[in-house]
Every structure is written in structure tokens, then in C-alpha cells.
Amino acid sequence: MKVLVVGNGGREHALAWKLLQSRQIEQVTCVPGNGGTASMSQCQNLPLGIDDFEGISQFAQKEKISLVVVGPEVPLAMGISDYLNSRGFKVFGPTRAGAQIEASKAWAKAFMQEVGIPTAHAAVFTQASAAKSYVKDHVAPIVVKADGLAAGKGVTVAQTVDQAIEAIEAIFRGQFGNAGKFVVIEECLIGQEVSVLALTDGLTIRSLLPAQDHKRIGEGDTGENTGGMGAYAPAPIATPELMARVQKEVLEKAIAAFRAKNIDYRGVLYAGLMITPDGDFKVLEFNCRFGDPETQVILPLLETPLEELMLACIEQRLAQMPPIAWKQGAAATVVAAALGYPGTYEKGKAITGIAEAQAAGAIVFHAGTNLQDGQLLTDGGRVLNVTGTGENFEQALAQAYAGMRCINFEGMYYRRDIGHRLKG
Template sequence: MKVLVVGNGGREHALAWKLLQSEKIEQVVCVPGNGGTATMERCQNLPITVDDFEGISRFALENGISLVVVGPEVPLANGITDYLQSKGLMVFGPVKAGAQIEASKAWAKALMEEAGVPTAKAAVFTEAVAAKSYLQLQGAPIVIKADGLAAGKGVTVAETIEQAETAIDAIFQGQFGSAGNFVVIEECLLGQEVSVLALTDGLTIRPLSPAQDHKRIGEGDTGENTGGMGAYTPTPIATAELMARVQIEVLERTITALRNRGIDYRGVLYAGLMVAPDGDFKVLEFNCRFGDPETQVILPLLETPLEDLILACIQQRLGEMPPLAWKQGSSATVVAASGGYPGEYEKGKVITGIEEAQAAGAIVFHAGTKLNTTEQIVTDGGRVLNVTGLGENFQQAIAQAYTGIKQIQFSGMYYRRDIGHRVLKTDL
């Protein structure tokens, strides 16, 4: 089987890496891929963009591609699944109507309320004056969100009214492009965020190992939001009791609500939860694809062949599959970022030490990298590498990740040194 993976981040490298562990997979083609996928055996990059649906379709049909796996949210929101399916291709990822669950926070809020999914109180606005009037009534702290896709950076947790008003102005003034046509103002929930990624064929839905991400750029969970600076799984805060509730109150209710709207949702449904100190939870938002960097810690622990699960979702037979099999132990990843990220940063910095990190036992997933004309791996994005460690417990997994990342160097390299701080407190 030949598989085409759409995307160029750490998530897509992890997907290609996992698929290539199977004897059933002859080759993986990544569109456009990165420096890591360019150097993997039985993997090649195709230098076209993720929004070139016609080009992707033509290549897939002419080269015997059996399956297309879509990584990023933007092509899903723009209808890549609909387009490729119309050409007779098998695609893993929801259709455009389903991808609204991530592409519009307002749409997702309405769906959650309709389905009875526990979520934060929120209101949606189309202009700043009304939003600020509502803000005065609610007070701070409060959460301000751009409605559409903003690469994980359209959310502000405002500690003061002034911060909230600044965030509202930035959204309506176009900081996040078309994502700023609407503003969602949401109550500020206290607790810990948990990522529950689930696979669904539109009828059955099965969660993967629950993970926790580190969104803030700074240690101690301070500073600006990013796409994610590190993650770990399985998180202890997602107890068996909590996951049983999530299965019924979130996953199954949401799939039913989508089906009731006439949406045949097949792919990943990713629920971002806030778990309160008392163990209760609410859904912050949904994503329509594999999380990044959560995928880079979940897939190394997954023993069930990934392609079997993907095909079961596409062919609507997930309910016939046996329970998912997992390796025992823990997984953690640390993101090496470019200096200046999530703001301005330079590209083209030569990266060294990747082989040494792998020799030390880490798995290195490339994100913002490329192979230059002299066959050197260089930086090509804000989040550059994900260095993943595995272990019998979190101490071992996190230690392995940090042992690995210490081997790697590039000019301006930055990484958080406290990934997993919550679980280390309880895992000692």
C-alpha cells in the first residue's frame, strides 16, 4: 500500500514514521513534507502545497496511492477530503462540513449546546462595541478567542479588562485574518488542560491515550500561547472514571449531534478539556485532526497498526475492531523552537546533533525543518523539532527526551526545561 500524508510538521513526520513501521506500507509520500521525511527510508517529499488539491489528486491517481491522510486543519476546513473523495480516492479526515467543528468556534459552541456537551459559558460578537459592553458585565479574568483558524494562537486568557479589550481590537483589526470576523468571549475556567484525541467512523468513536500539552512559551506556563512546546501521555489526571464520562458526555454526544445535522464525520475528533481541581471537566474546544505535539507522544505508544485503524474509520467498521493495544509506560516530547517564536524568527540555521540524540534513545520528529541544497538539515519554522522519550514512567520518559534534546544545536535554539512538571510532582 502507498500512502500520501498531507502536511509538513512534526505531526506529519510522526504519522509517516508510524505508518512505515507496518509491512503493509510500501511507501509514504509527504506533501510537502520536511527535512525528516526527506531522509526517511521508503519516504519521499512531493514539493507541492497542501492547498493544491488538483495537484495532490493527480499525483495520487497517477502513482497508485491507496490512501491519503490529511494532517493540518486548514486543508480540511477548505474541503480537501470532499475534493479527493470526488476523484475516487480514500481519504482520512472529515469533510468540510465536519471540519467546521474547528474552523468556527461559534459553530462548535452551538453544536455543543445542542448536544448537551459540558462547555464554558460563551457569547459571540461581530463588532467590538458590543463585545466590550459584554466584557464590562462579565469582568476579568476572561478568555477572548478569534472564531476561526489561527494556528493555535488566536486565544487570549486576559487577566484584566484592558488586556481583554486589546485582544478584541487585535482580532477585529485583522491580526488573525478571516479568523477575526467573529469574536468568542468565554468564561475563564480553572484547572488543567487535557487533550483527548479520538478516532471515529461516524458511528463508533474510540479515544486514544489522553495527553497534556504545554501551550505557553515560557517555563511555569507563562508568556504567549504557542502551537505547543511539549506534551506527555497518558496523563494521570484523565482517570478511568473521567474518560468514561468523556466517552458518553463528549465523544458520543458530539458524533450523534453531527450525524443529526447530516454530517458523516470520519477521522479524528480532538476534544480539548479543562479539568477542574474537583475532577469535573468542560470542553474548551474541538479540533478536526490529530493534535501537534500530542501525536508525537501518542503514536510511539500505540501498538495497534495505525493503517488498520484509519481504514476501519474510512470503511465505517471501527466497531468491529478489537480494543486498541498500547505499550506499557509513558511518553514525553520537548519542542526545540527558533529564537523569537511565537513572534518573528529567522530560518536557515544549520541543525546538528540529531543522530546523537537518536543514538541516546530519543525519537526526533522534524517539524520546521528542510533539507537544503547541500544536504544539510536547516530550520524552516517556529517549532523546529520534537524530541520524544519513552520510559516505564514519566521520570524515565522525560529524562530521555531531555538527554536527547541536549545533543541538538542550532543558532537561537530555545526549549522549555519544565515539560512534564505536573506529572513529575505526582510520579516521584
């Protein structure tokens, strides 16, 4: 089989890496890929934009691509699956209609309220004045969200009313582009966040291992929100009892509701949960794709061939598949970021130590990197994901941090407390 992976981040490197572990996969092409995917055997980069549907289709036809895997949310929201499906390609990723679950927080909130999926109380506004009046009548902390896609950075947990008003003004003046047409204001939920990624063929839905991300830039979960600074799996707080409830009260309800709306949803459905101190949960948001960096800790523990699961979803035969098989143990990943991220940062810094990190046992997934004339350079805010595995979290984290200590680039920053909740 030949597979095409759309995207250029750490998630896409992890997907390509996992797919190439199967004897059934002879070649993976990444569009546009990164320095890591350019360095793997049986893997090549194709310098096209993720929104160049025609170019991707022409390449897939010419090379007889058997499976297209879409990593990022943006092309899904733009309708890449619709476009390629109409041309006869097998695509893992929901249609544009299904991708609304992530592309519009307002749509997703209405969906959850209609279906009866547990979620935070919220209100949606199209004008800044009305939104500001609303927050003035409520007690902080309060959550302010840009409606559309904002690369994981459109959420502000405002500790004061003044902070909430600043966030509203930033959204409506265009800080997040088209994501600022609406603003969603929610009650602030207290607890621990857990990511539950599930695979579905639109009829059946099966969860992967639960993971915990670390969204804040600073240690102790402080500072600005990011796309994620580290993760681990399986998250102990997501007990088998809780996962059984999530399956019934969230995942199965959502898929049934998609069917009722004539939305044929095939791909990943990712539920971001808040686990409250009393052990209950509510859904913070849904995503329509693999999480990043959660994918980088889930896939190293997956034993079932990934392409078999994806094809089962596309061909609507997931119910006939045996239970998903997992390796025993744990995985953890730490993100190496560029100085200034999630704000302004420089690119083009030389990266060293990747081979040494891998020799130390770590798996290094490239996120924002570029290979130029044999030199690996930084090319994004989140530059690398250094992943460790082991019989337990202590071993997995030790391996990840041992690998991270081998790596260097100017201005490199990483959190040194990934997994701190495991000690509580």
C-alpha cells in the same frame, strides 16, 4: 500500500514514521513534508501546497495511492476530503462540513450548547464595540478567542479587562486574518487541560491515550500561547472514570449530533478539556485532526497498526476492530523552538546533533526543518520535537531531555519543565 500524508509539521513526520512501521506500507509520500520526512527510507517529499487539491489528486491517481491522511486543519476546512473522496480516493479526515467543529469557534460553541456537551459560558460578537461593552460588564480573567483558524495562537486568557479589550481590537483589525470576522468571549475556567483524541467512522468512536500539552512559551506555563511546547501521555489526571464520562457525555454525543445534522464525520475528533479542581470537566474546544505535539507522544505508544485503524474509520467498520492495543509505559516530547517564536523568528539556521540525539535513544520528529544540499536548516517556529519513551514518566522525560542536549542551532529555545505537573 502506498500512503500520502498531507502536511509538513512534526505531527506529519510522526504519522509517516508510524505508518512505515507496518509491513503493509511500501511507500509514504509527504506533501510537502520537511527535512525529517525527506531523510527517512521509503519516504519522499512532494513539493506541492497543501491547498493544491488538483495536484495532489493527479499524483495520487498516477501513483495508485491507497490512503490519503490529512494532517493539518486548514486543508480539511477547505474541503480536501470532499474533493478527493469525489474522485474515488480513501481519505482519513472529515469533510468540510465536519471540519467546522474547528474552523469556527462560534459554530462549535453553538453545537456544544445545542447538544448539551459541557462547556464554558460564552457569547459571540461580530463588532468590536459590542464585544468590548460585554467584557466591561464581566469580571476578569476572561477568555477572548478569534473565531477561525489561527494556528493555535488565537486565544487570549486576559487577566484584566484592558487586556481583553486589547485582544478584541487585535482580532478585529486582522491580526489573525479571516479568523477575525467573529470573536468568542468565554468565562475563564480554572484547572488542567487534557487532550482527548478519538478515532471515529461516524458511527463508532474510540479514544486514544489522553495527553497533556504545554501551551505557554515560558516555564511555569507563563507567557504567550503557542502551538504547543511539549506533551506527555498517558495523562494521569484523565482517570479511567473520567475517560468513561468523556466517552459518553462528549464523544458519543458529538458523533450522534453530527449524524443528526447529516454530517458524515470520519477521522479524528479531538476534544480539548479543562479538568476542574473538583475533578469535573468542560470542553474548551474541538479539533478536527491529530493534535501537535500530542501525536508525537501518542503514536510511539500505539501497537495496533495505524493504517488498519484509519481504513476501519474510512470503511465504517471500526466497531468490528479489536480494542486498540498500547505499549506499557509513558512518552514525553519537548519542542525546540526558534528564537522569537511565537512571534517573529529567523529561518535558515544550521541544525546539528540529530544523530547523536537518536543514538541517545530519543525519537526526533522534525517540525520546521528543511533539507538543502544535505544540510538540515530551520524552517519554522517550532523546529523539532524530541520524544522519549520509558517504563514511566521519569524515564521518558530523561530520555527526551538527554536527546535535546545533543541538538543545537542558533537561537534554540526549549522549556526545561515539561511534565512539571506530574510532580504535583
